[in-house]
Amino acid sequence: MRAVQVVRLDGPLGVDVVDVPEPTSSEGQVLVDVHAVGVSFPDLLLSAGQYQLKPDVPFTLGVDLAGTVREAPAGSGFGAGDRVAGVLPYGAGADVVALDTESVFPLPDNMSFEQGAALPMNYLTAQFALATRGRVEKGEIVLVHGAAGGVGTACIQVATGYGARVIAVVSTAEKGEFARSAGADDVVLLDGFLEQVKGLTGGEGVDIVVDVVGGDVMTDSLRSLNTQGRLLVVGFAAGEIPQVRVNRLLLNNVDVRGVGWGAYAMVRPGYMREQWQELLPMMGSGAVSPAIARTYPLDEVRAALTDMAERRTLGKSVLVLR
DSSP, X not given: OEEEEEOSSBTBTTEEEEEOOOOOOOTTEEEEEEEEEEEOHHHHHHHTTXXXXXXXXXXXXXXXXXXXXXXXXXXXXXXXXOEXXXXXXXXXXXXXXXXXXXXXXXXOTTSOHHHHHHSHHHHHHHHIIIIIISOOOTTOEEEETTTTBHHHHHHHHHHHHTTOEEEEEESSHHHHHHHHHTTOXXXXXXXXXXXXXXXXXXXXXXXXXXXXXXXXGHHHHHHTEEEEEEEEEOOOTTSOOOOOOTHHHHHXXXXXXXXXXXXXXXXXXXXXXXXXXXXXXXXXXXXXXOOEEEEEEGGGHHHHHHHHHTTOOOBEEEXXXX
């Protein structure tokens, strides 16, 4: 079978599609015939040896997948032919994948395999960020940085699903149009976003900031918060890890909260499946509908990763296997 493997830690150029033996399922695992694989930021970092996980080369990339069940253990709730999505730290980018039942989720009939491959990591991260860490409430205002990316569009839609108003922050007008099409209520440009946000909120600010970018926007993000607002640190796509002057937290009665979904969810049996159940009604209502700007055949995985590295990616990119 085919697998997308990192054969040397050289970024996208070190990734090849190679032939490997098909896996067999161990006890408690589901064997999935993969139809689509999501392209995620951790894939890019893993390909360069820059992620917190550092598997030995060669290893198979891929965090998110969608496909059909080939085999499932008794009592798992799955059977042959079921449509599913799944998530792994890495290893999902292959024609056939074995993964623990904890990491497999039923895919609703209204979701395509491509959408299914765009769901797990980004939308479970968004749900964890907004509900568990942010304690979002209906009617609150949520500002999303990097709002045209995969996690950004997921946060837009999950926040909308919880009844929040969403302000998207983007770097270009094109990305603004994409964020609005994903469901953002308002869109502002990164340059001068603080003044624009204050104008949109009558000077009061927002209740939650979701920051997947990092870099030098931290100070103005804190300034954009209303009293008892929460800034959620999800990632550092800009590359720079910002510093926080904690006197700003005291003066404005605001919080900065870390969002490390994988470290939290993957060691708590049943938690990810509880999250999925929380998201299913949003999928049914249409609030959650993954924003996929482009799909690639499996052989073009290098191009997909290069587009992400050069920030040409909007929403989620997906590799199509079947």
